[in-house]
Amino acid sequence: SQQGEEDPQALSIQEGENATMNCSYKTSINNLQWYRQNSGRGLVHLILIRSNEREKHSGRLRVTLDTSKKSSSLLITASRAADTASYFCAGGADGLTFGKGTHLIIQP
Amino acid sequence: DTEVTQTPKHLVMGMTNKKSLKCEQHMGHRAMYWYKQKAKKPPELMFVYSYEKLSINESVPSRFSPECPNSSLLNLHLHALQPEDSALYLCASSQATGTYEQYFGPGTRLTVT
Numbered sequence: 001s002q003q004g005e006e007d008p009q010a011l012s013i014q015e016g017e018n019a020t021m022n023c024s025y026k027t028s029i030n031n032l033q034w035y036r037q038n039s040g041r042g043l044v045h046l047i048l049i050r051s052n053e054r055e056k057h058s059g060r061l062r063v064t065l066d067t068s069k070k071s072s073s074l075l076i077t078a079s080r081a082a083d084t085a086s087y088f089c090a091g092g093a094d095g096l097t098f099g100k101g102t103h104l105i106i107q108p
Numbered sequence: 109d110t111e112v113t114q115t116p117k118h119l120v121m122g123m124t125n126k127k128s129l130k131c132e133q134h135m136g137h138r139a140m141y142w143y144k145q146k147a148k149k150p151p152e153l154m155f156v157y158s159y160e161k162l163s164i165n166e167s168v169p170s171r172f173s174p175e176c177p178n179s180s181l182l183n184l185h186l187h188a189l190q191p192e193d194s195a196l197y198l199c200a201s202s203q204a205t206g207t208y209e210q211y212f213g214p215g216t217r218l219t220v221t
Contacts, residue, residue: 094139096141
């Protein structure tokens with residue numbers, strides 16, 4: 001069963017704009033993670049937010065978590081062409097269960 | 109060194125072949141994972157090793173056989189695969205199972221003919 005469902009499935013924005021991706025999940029979690037994947041390569045960990053945290057920042061990334069709504073969002077500010085990638089939320093106590101992902105395209 | 113390496117990068121094999129995928133990490137991580145990813149889909153968990161012991165097998169067919177020879181190495185032995193097994197196979201490691209970030213290798217792109 002999938003832990004997360006991302007929304008939107010695809011997003012295309014202009015360079016410099018902000019990009020927001022949402023993730024909804026069904027079961028209780030201890031933490032939620034976000035990963036980036038460039039063009040069918042390995043995944044890169046972006047940020048981990050624990051269930052007792054509401055917001056977390058890392059550079060141009062901001063993640064929020066609403067456990068009452070079972071949802072999380074990832075905000076990328078001042079987007080760059082290099083941010084073009086697929087973004088996945090994931091959860092799980094041992095191995096990760098990934099959401100379907102959002103494919104983000106940054107137009108120059 | 110925060111790198112997970114995987115070999116080979118690409119593999120083409122027939123349905124009667126036996127091959128192995130290799131994964132290595134030198135971060136002292138005690139948990140290692142195999143994931144399978146089909147095109148335009150998210151990765152799906154296959155196996156979890158914790159302290160060199162298999163802790164999770166997500167009902168993977170027996171034609172996939174994992175092995176953890178030591179704390180740094182993880183293998184995936186392949187035998188009598190089907191064309192639908194063609195996918196990107198990703199290895200990952202983490203400090204332990206639980207609330208830890210996972211570090212992924214670049215993957216092995218497998219084509220079964």
